[in-house]
Amino acid sequence: MKTINLTTQRQAVYDIVRDAADHPTAADVMNRLVERGHSFAYGTVYNSLRYLTDKDMIRELKLGETASRYDARTDDHQHIVCEVCGKVDEVTTAIPEEWLARVAEETGYEVEGAHIVVEGVCAECRSKRKK
Amino acid sequence: MKTINLTTQRQAVYDIVRDAADHPTAADVMNRLVERGHSFAYGTVYNSLRYLTDKDMIRELKLGETASRYDARTDDHQHIVCEVCGKVDEVTTAIPEEWLARVAEETGYEVEGAHIVVEGVCAECRSKRKK
DNA sequence: ATTTCAATTTAGAATAAGTATAAATCTATT
DNA sequence: AATAGATTTATACTTATTCTAAATTGAAAT
Structure with missing residues (x-):
């Protein structure tokens, strides 16, 4: 369709x-x-x-x-969430193929892809925190 | 506490x-x-x-x-989900620190960790599929 | 232009997962 | 035994989402 x-x-x-x-x-x-x-x-x-x-x-x-x-971005990418303010940003650094291959080996699965949510503190929240 | x-x-x-x-x-x-x-x-x-x-x-x-x-496993590890049968297995292969460092660089976040859900097809479902 | 038929939208009910609340119960200490 | 604090219970509520049946829209056929 x-x-x-x-x-x-x-x-x-x-x-x-x-x-x-x-x-x-x-x-x-x-x-x-x-x-x-x-x-x-x-x-x-x-x-x-x-x-x-x-x-x-x-x-x-x-x-x-x-x-x-x-x-609205549909290309393959991941996300990072700020633990403090909740903001979500894009992560375009690709997951290492080698890591996926090792996961496939470990689990016996045929690996299709991965959803990753990275957690951290964004630049703004870090500078506020310093005070 | x-x-x-x-x-x-x-x-x-x-x-x-x-x-x-x-x-x-x-x-x-x-x-x-x-x-x-x-x-x-x-x-x-x-x-x-x-x-x-x-x-x-x-x-x-x-x-x-x-x-x-x-x-009940509380040590740091990830998960893989079978797209066919829904089974969830453990992934202990750690995500490379180097990848997390590159994400930190890309986003300006202080990276604390990552939740990863790998998707794939488990061994059983693959062998069934072949028939 | 009118009919027709499928696709879509609407309003509202229903569901699923989880949280909040207030009363009852348990547990430890005096 | 009396009190206080924590926990459990039953139930109501909330939030996010899906379902349903009727109404509307729009394209195609007459």
Whole structure:
């Protein structure tokens, strides 16, 4: 199924995720839609997010919080979360293939990929902490 | 707080997690408690799991499913999930420090650690698939 | 232009996982 | 035995998400 049917609602949801500087949750997307003058049903936002995810236009991130976040960058990359302020940033440094190979060897699995959530303290929070 | 107060319920919950060959969810723990003749309140099971986690006797795993899983191995290690059957296995091959250092450099974060969920197909599912 | 049919949206109910609360119970100490 | 503190229980609540059935939309066929 290569055809993509971008309805008004799906396009609007996509625009929010694409324009976001952060990694919004479904609730964030909902709020920002309202700010832009839309008022779609909750179910529609979830449906749209799933549709866009299925079509590989966005990615769903499960970073260990209760709510999923969404990311318009669909290329292979990881994430880092600030333990202090909760900010999420991208990690593009690729996972060493060699490590994956060793994991495959250890477990007997055929390894497809890995989801990594790095934890740390962001630059801003570190400079605040010093005081 | 080094003192650990293992009530009957906490001990029973701990026993379930320690004896488990898999990585049970809270609901799994609940069911296995019933199998062993216990009948604790749901809240008590959650409280006990949190207590044991706080005391570092077990670990809470967030593997991207809706429910948390629990692991009696508390040493630093990662997990691999079979995309076919859902099985979860341990990964003890450590992520290279050098990779974490490069992530710190890329992001400007002080890196504390990483949660990794590797995805793949386990040996059993692969041999079944071949047929 | 009208009918038709599938896809989509809507509003609201339902579900799943986990947390909060207040009363009851247990446990250790005086 | 009396008190106090911690824990458990039952139940209500919250949050994130999915489901459902009816209404709406939009494209294709008449």
